[in-house]
Amino acid sequence: MINLRDKGADLWEGWNRPKRITFVFALLVVISLLPFAGNFSFSSFLNTPSASYQDVLVYPIGMFILMALGLNIVVGKSGLLDLGYVAFFAIGAYTDAILTTKTHLNTWQVMPIGIALAMLSGVLLGLPTLRLRGDYLAIVTLGFGEIVRIVILNSSITGGTNGVASIPNPPSVLGQKLDLNHSVNFFWIVLVMILLVIWMIRRFTVRRPGRAWEAIRQDEDVAILMGVPILRYKIWSFSIGAAIGGAAGVIFAAKVLVIAPDMFTFNVSVLILSCVVFGGMGNIWGVVFGATMLAYVPQRIRFITNARELVFGLVLIIVMNLRPDGILPRKKREKLSARKEKSA
């Protein structure tokens, strides 16, 4: 099977700096203009029936990408199967919902609190459970996801089944309003967050934490023998993933204005995990692509209503059979720097 990621990387390596900058810039322009694509006849095929296309770009697409990037650190980079990732999303969302409705804090002020709470819960969950391996960890995280949902469902501060309503919109950013009529601005905010997260992950992975995660994923015992403090790095991986999920949750609550426990079911965890696996575990671009597809396609084929989920499931099965490592799998080739050294 051809490795599309390697093809892309080869192309990229062949380019000089100005060419790369031009490409990135052009790509960013195209992506940031995506919300308007529905207005023009040549690109109107992108439009989603029965849901506002601009809203779809924020939720599910933007949110899925953010969460998938976060989960990818845990599952793709460090090889820890987390089946309760939705819990961190829910913690972020409820932190925003409760604090913005009950205090004078606005969304941006709540953001760091939401991230911190998600991280903290990641550490609390991780400390006792990350000593477990493989299947056991999956079961415990699955349980955690359910516990968080059930606690939310049954406590009064979270509004129980009714959830929290009339969550205020975030204050304007650079004079741009963020409300129901300005989904485009939300999209740009989420885009900036995604870019920040990608930048952060790339920083991490080329440095020591990335090596440690990679070693843990490939062989935990040998990683210990190399002197890697594996529990510490697993907890880092877990809490960074949680932080990203929390950040996505905060924005999500501020966008949809009403949240309820049934938005945070096990299904979401599975869907996000599917994004990671479908796109290509461990590779940022694969994960972004997978999340985009899995969020967008069901919205795009809404016109076939009842058969939608069935078709979606079939597509997943077929694709995973053809490309078991995902659409854009992680690197398989020789190390990048190697080529430079050889040619030098």
Add this chain to the structure above:
Amino acid sequence: MRLEIKDLRVHYGKIEAIKGISFVVNEGEIVTLIGANGAGKTTTLKTISGLRKVSSGQILFDGEDISNVPAHERVDLGISQSPEGRGIFPGMTVLENLEMGKYNRKNRKIEMNEDLEMVYGLFPRLKERAFQAGGTLSGGEQQMLAIGRSLMARPKVLLLDEPSMGLAPQMIANIFRIITQINKQGVTILLVEQNAQQALQRAHRAYILETGNVVKEAKAADLLNDPAVREAYLGTGAH
């Protein structure tokens, strides 16, 4: 440097795998533990490197009991293990694997080039394969990589678990020759082997393990000529 195991017991669940063994590895020696499958050789090594917990007894390293030191910190103390089945990171290149061997060294940046040269000197093949993924190497090359990687941590004592496993006879001879060479450079070696012939030829002293007990201790050369040992571990046809 002196590694002393005192009345060590290790359990897997309720099963006692190591039933109170004691032995000593003196500085500069090659000591080998030989024995059949299930004798507890690998468990002993894993307990010294910290992958298995001690049920009772002591692991004295330079006179200090390290049995409660976390496994990843024992590397810093100077104990380095090349695991059974080689334990190469298949998705990392040879160079990346070697760099992992230095993961916890404080002076890793300063030492890196010098130690890479040292490992490449012992195993020129690894230099040729430096940018190839570890998983694509042959069995012998992977064994070289595993040993080389454990040397990157500048160990005082090197624990080798079945370095001959699954290798062709010529490669086995080659690996053992290099093990002697490493020892001559000042690294103390504790070697676990099923290939008793090679191990006894290279080692100074040997302990024979049977179902979790040390049943015999002697100079390696004496064991090579011991009829009972020849019968049990070297096969009657050994010469």
